[in-house]
Amino acid sequence: MEVLDGIFTGIISAGTPINLMLCLAGALLGTLIGVLPGIGPTATLAILLPVTYFLPPLGALIMLAGIYYGAQYGGSTTAILVNLPGEASSVVTAIDGYQLARKGRAGAALAIAALASFFAGMVSNIFIAATGPALASWALEFGPAEYFSLALFGLMSATVLASGSPIKAIGMTVLGLLMGLIGTDVNSGGMRMTFGSVYLFDGIPFIVMAVGFFAISEILANLESPETRGSVQGKVRGLWPTREDFRRCVGPVLRATGLGTIIGILPGGGATLSSFASYALEKRISKHSAEFGHGAVEGVAAPEAANNAGAQANLVPLMVLGIPSGAISAIMLGAMTIHGIVPGPHLIDRNPDLFWGFIASMWIGNIMLLFINLPMIGLWVRLLQVPYRLMFPAILLFCCIGIYSINNSVFDVAITVAIGVIGWIARKGECSAAPLMLGFVLAPLLETNLRRTLLISGGDATAFVTRPISLTFLIATAVMLLVLLLPAIRRRREEAFSEESS
Amino acid sequence: MTARAIRINQPDLVAGIMFLVVGFIALWELRDLHVGTLQEMGPAYFPRALAFVLVAIGLYVGARSFRGPMQDLGRFNIRATVLIVSAVLVFAVTVNRIGYVPGAALLVAISSFADTDARMRQVAVSIVCLVVFTAAIFIGGLGVQLPLIRGF
Known part of the structure; x- marks a missing residue:
């Protein structure tokens, strides 16, 4: 019942007209910036943080939640329409989403993506609300040794999931x-x-790091590779998916939500791994697996549901333990710190209105996004046609x-x-910025x-x-380090072997 | 000679040099600080340990770049990089001294020419729209302390 009380408190504190307006403004702004090609959700958050x-x-947390959802959805929109995933978590969405768009079914793909993320976000948030307090009371027993090992574990898992070397x-x-x-010191x-x-x-102020690493360096990189700025594929018509589409997506969305939530709660898990895992799962078990890669609706629904569920469950370690586990939750942590909020096991006791208000705002954000995005898809598409220059x-x-x-x-x-x-x-040097941000x-x-x-x-x-x-955390860290280094060793050996034989 | 040079994995080389340089800068900056013991760590203990690790990683990554696989750094656009960086620096130098409007206008003007397709008239329109819009939001709406134009 404690949880229900909490949710009730949250809805009351988040549901004031001003906060609802902030959430709406955040979702709109987030989509607006997130839909611009070449700007992923992380960069969007960084740009809008000030x-x-x-x-x-x-109010700030609620607006950030709105921005985050907007950015995430904006990223999926670019992935589907121009085959330009804003960040790793929507890479898989682009595979089938873009194919659907080429077939003239961009509208259906966008609607499916919106509905799947909406559902996953709502469900996964219930999970946070239910497990958060229990996890927090467990974490209250943590001493400095536990926190050190946990932080090390978090850093290592972010490293495992970073792309590249x-x-x-x-x-x-x-x-x-x-x-x-x-x-x-x-x-x-x-x-x-x-x-x-x-x-x-x-x-160095946190925001300076975030904007420098994600926004400015992204501009510099985009100006060097004109081909990454795609153009909109065809016209968007027929927004609503068919009944057949819905029927095919129910199972994948349910499975993806569960999978995303479980993977997301692991430090370092989160959106990217969830979306890849659920796409792979659906491709294996689907009756239509031959269609995957050529415009299967499940191929959009599953990763979109999973990445939203994963991203949201990923906030559990942040809110409850104070350990962010990805670039986005690192930015959230930075934003909270600036407002004097210290996430961790005490947050629920000391600032219940903040904790529950944040939870409630994620529901509100999800709902708002659904209602502003579905009717406005046409506008976002037009925005995509704004030239990069x-x-x-x-x-x-x-x-600036x-x-x-x-x-x-x-x-x-100047530092930025x-x-x-x-x-x-x-x-x-092909080094990814996410682990750096987490380390910072x-x-x-x-x-x-x-x-x-x-x-x-x-x-x-x-x-x-x-x-x-x-x-336990240290052993887990060591195991991950081994997993991380083993394939590298293997690959290196293979290279050595192939050189010898040639 | 060129046959050997070709096999360099340039991204690895860049990453290795970057780690090495930062590691050495950190060690240099920490040179005068108290290190302390494991029990009573001084301010330099942990960062120094990190810097050593970074140097080691830099050496490893840099060294392995010579074993390939061959890869170059991709396209460069020096003009864009220089213009973007100078645009921001010009903004930083001017906003306080001569005001937000000229500072922001300069930033938009200089950065616009980072793209070779920039056209005079479009740039002028961008400048007006962006400067008015951001001044209204940040200085008008959010109350950022900046003069619009400082009297000459």
């Missing part, structure tokens, strides 16, 4: 950790890696004034572009708990392995 700074904490992903994580430690007051500049005493100066200006507005600091603006250049170099956000937590544990244990490093929960 807008929420002027709001009270709950695992060793480079580890490198990016370490790089992120280092950048996260810039500034004053809280324990000793020592200035670390500040290059003697007063501006860096408080470290008109778009990027606007995005750039929006980023947004960054400036946070601290009234032009120094922040510097970080954008680093992000661009990292892209040239988790660095203070990791260091504080490491120091605290060793201080308590008197410098005895076995403190991490003598506590069962901590040990």
